[in-house]
Amino acid sequence: MKALVTGGAGFIGSHLVDALMESGNEVRVLDDLSAGSLDNIKRWLNHERFEFIKGDMRDPGVVKRAVEGVDVVFHLAANPEVRIGSQSPELLYETNVLITYNLLNAVRDSSAEYLVFTSSSTVYGDAEVIPTPEDYAPLEPISVYGGAKLAAEALISGYAHTFGFKALIFRLANIIGERSNHGVIYDFINKLRRNPEELEILGDGTQRKSYLHVSDTVEGMLKIFKHFRESEKTVDFYNLGNDDWITVREIAEIVSEEMGLRPRFRFTGGVDGGRGWKGDVKFMRLSIEKAKKTGWKPELDSYGAVRRTVKELLRTI
Structure with missing residues (x-):
């Protein structure tokens, strides 16, 4: 091909x-x-x-x-x-x-x-x-x-x-994963490198999505x-996507843990009921039943994918 x-x-x-x-x-x-x-x-x-x-x-x-x-x-x-x-x-x-x-x-x-x-x-x-x-x-x-x-x-x-x-x-x-150069995990790592004491989190932290x-x-x-x-x-x-989902706050906790830090979390409060920005979908989880019928299923759940990505990005960015 x-x-x-x-x-x-x-x-x-x-x-x-x-x-x-x-x-x-x-x-x-x-x-x-x-x-x-x-x-x-x-x-x-x-x-x-x-x-x-x-x-x-x-x-x-x-x-x-x-x-x-x-x-x-x-x-x-x-x-x-x-x-x-x-x-x-x-x-x-x-x-x-x-x-x-x-x-x-x-x-x-x-x-x-x-x-x-x-x-x-x-x-x-x-x-x-x-x-x-x-x-x-x-x-x-x-x-x-x-x-x-x-x-x-x-x-x-x-x-x-x-x-x-x-x-x-x-x-x-x-x-998410190695070579990504935008997104919440990438942003959190860079923010914590600039200021290990405090992490700004867009929105109210309850945004929950599948990774x-x-x-x-x-x-x-x-x-x-x-x-x-x-x-x-x-x-x-x-x-x-994945069968599970994870909150922005939980992602912040995983990033902090992998970096060996205990920063204060400062939530911006966000817009439109706690969204990170205008147009941010606050809750997203896709049905993957159709995809799984073809024989595919993800090896890593959302939590595993986030933790692996943090480790990958800490090595490469």
Whole structure:
């Protein structure tokens, strides 16, 4: 299989590249390195089955060249910062919706048979059913980021049904692990390094969400993709997350413990009833029953994933 991974030098993308290369596939990466790093994929840079293209997906010509000759496109390129939506919605549009539109036009005119897209749990908004299944409706994102992901999903579905390729869409919980360079654990570590005596925590600390380690994420993506290829579906949706969830306060306690610190916790109080920021989904846990029916299940629960990630990041950042 010849695969294109957009955002392949980023956090999740680089772990996916590792798995694809280790399985003997040909891999091409398209990344502008705005959020990713060549260090994440340096082991493959001179490999005969690997190709790296530095390019901005807002340029349709760049995208068209990257898609040429591939069998499957794993579309992970995106601005990963949910919070930026309230300050720069136009940037989230460009780096989530526009680049997906450019990619779909390139796929339409190519030999690619499959598109795999990493969407987000944020498309569900404040779901009234928890754990939230894939067929939950109506989808009502409460952030511009969630809206952009949902818009990309809709475009992908429309293009796949119209132009004859198959599309697999993953709605991801909070994905954590080595090489991540944003998010609550990353922020807590850096805050405590600056001030070991006090830790600022956005919101009221009761926000509760599901976390999945990147190793379980990539394994799930590839196992479910294999299952999807053998199905009759044109477009299909799968949640990837965990059966449990963890509060922000509990994450702060694990980070402090692993760093050997006992800081004071200072909660900002947050907005809209204790959320960390405008558009923050306060409670999120996805149903993963559909994914588990394919034979996948996460090795680490949310607590295990958080603790492993803290250890990984303390070694590397």
